[in-house]
Amino acid sequence: xxxxxxxxxxxxxxxxxxxxxxxMAQSATRLEDDAETWERLFITAAANExxxxxxxxxxxxxAATFYVLGIVRxxxxxxxxxxxxxxxxxxxxxxxxxxxxxxxxxxxxxxxxSARTGYCALGDAEIAKNSPIGKLLKRG
Numbered sequence: 001x002x003x004x005x006x007x008x009x010x011x012x013x014x015x016x017x018x019x020x021x022x023x024m025a026q027s028a029t030r031l032e033d034d035a036e037t038w039e040r041l042f043i044t045a046a047a048n049e050x051x052x053x054x055x056x057x058x059x060x061x062x063a064a065t066f067y068v069l070g071i072v073r074x075x076x077x078x079x080x081x082x083x084x085x086x087x088x089x090x091x092x093x094x095x096x097x098x099x100x101x102x103x104x105x106x107x108x109x110x111x112x113x114s115a116r117t118g119y120c121a122l123g124d125a126e127i128a129k130n131s132p133i134g135k136l137l138k139r140g
Contacts, residue, residue: 031075031078031080031084031085031088032088032094034075034078036074037071037074037075038097038098038101040067040070040071040074041071041098042098042101042102042105043067043132043133043136044064044067044068044071044136045098045099045101045102046102046105046106046133047059047064047126047133047136047137049102049106049119050119050120050122050123050126050133050137051123051137053113053116053119054116054119054120054123055116055120055140056120056139056140057119057120057123057124057127057137057138057139057140058137058138058139058140059136059137059138060135060136060137060138063135063136064136067136072085075088106118106119106122109122110122123137124139127139
């Protein structure tokens with residue numbers, strides 16, 4: 001009788017594990033559909049755009065590295081492999097989508113993308129607010 005109970009518990013645990021795995025896989029079948037991933041990518045892209053276009057602002061390299069690792073960790077927690085994450089990252093359509101969102105945000109914040117001073121002013125404002133974008137930047 002004990003052996004049967006053990007088998008029943010093992011069967012129940014296995015079934016529960018499979019159900020949890022199936023639910024996780026169904027919750028985000030495509031990384032492109034995960035809003036949190038896009039938001040985190042946008043934050044890094046916006047910070048990078050400011051850093052690349054303002055000579056007086058630099059990246060907080062350690063903070064930026066941990067932030068990017070957090071994006072990978074998040075995607076893995078959704079059940080994606082590094083191969084899938086890299087495919088998502090290097091997909092031209094995804095890069096265009098991120099670039100368009102970043103440029104729209106710059107435009108909404110009054111940045112003239114042909115002049116570096118707007119990038120610096122926005123970067124200073126983000127740093128002063130200690131926003132998620134500002135946390136990845138510092139005065140150089």
